[in-house]
């Protein structure tokens with residue numbers, strides 16, 4: 054099923070994300086985790102694309118397994134480190150497997166700055182996917198602004214270019230204060246960006262994640278969130294429980310405010326996905 058058709062129903066949707074392994078020996082365990090999450094019957098599941106594209110086969114394989122277990126997959130695809138030939142090879146494979154949803158991304162610029170010359174921005178990839186077949190295309194958006202953008206206004210203008218190139222919905226970068234999203238929605242709607250916006254929610258369940266988030270410039274951490282990390286950061290079990298509760302509260306507030314699309318960055322953790330899903334059993338069906 055196309056995700057745009059799912060979203061058009063106007064009902065709350067809960068979806069989960071998994072990421073492929075870097076090496077073949079981990080493929081089986083990642084696939085097992087993905088299928089356990091698929092057993093929770095989410096609206097759809099996304100599979101990320103390894104930076105550089107070296108593990109693209111795993112993305113396609115895992116997305117395919119998810120589909121064979123009755124859940125709609127969303128395959129991510131990045132372009133900045135790829136040639137057109139590589140991108141079109143992946144598109145053909147997705148078509149062959151009947152995968153019709155793609156999250157089209159630029160990808161991060163590698164630390165050594167070495168990129169291919171075929172693509173500079175996600176909007177170019179979106180236009181190409183649109184021309185290559187009947188795909189439903191999603192893109193990324195950044196309620197706090199993308200780290201490289203000069204300001205939020207320019208970033209929103211570039212989001213508009215992605216929508217004009219043919220993207221059907223957008224998924225947000227994680228955020229920990231819902232007011233940031235509400236403000237962003239106001240701004241993008243004002244600029245005529247009317248595609249569905251899926252809120253990306255990260256349940257922060259361990260100290261490694263906290264360190265990573267703190268190192269990401271620009272992610273605002275509300276004092277309520279910081280207090281949880283201060284109090285429970287050194288106690289893994291308590292941090293996990295509190296992180297899941299925080300994410301669940303964020304989701305309930307979003308749905309109460311008619312943000313219907315909720316995507317959980319579930320990080321290959323079926324137990325985290327299950328706890329969130331169970332806590333929302335009467336809210337998202």
Ligand code: FAD
Pocket residue numbers: 100101102103104105129130131156157158159160161162173174175176192193194199200201202203207208211214215224225226227253
């Ligand atoms: P773009 O939309 O191309 O934007 C990149 C930057 O360029 C922005 O600052 C934008 O404002 C600017 N820009 C865009 N167009 C122009 C223009 N015409 N002129 C000047 N500036 C311009 N990474 C992965 O490697 N694999 C994944 O699976 C993955 N999944 C993700 C999923 C989500 C929901 C999100 C939010 C991010 C994901 N990322 C992933 C990370 C993403 O690749 C990075 O954030 C990357 O730096 C930007 O990708 P983009 O598609 O948003 O880029």
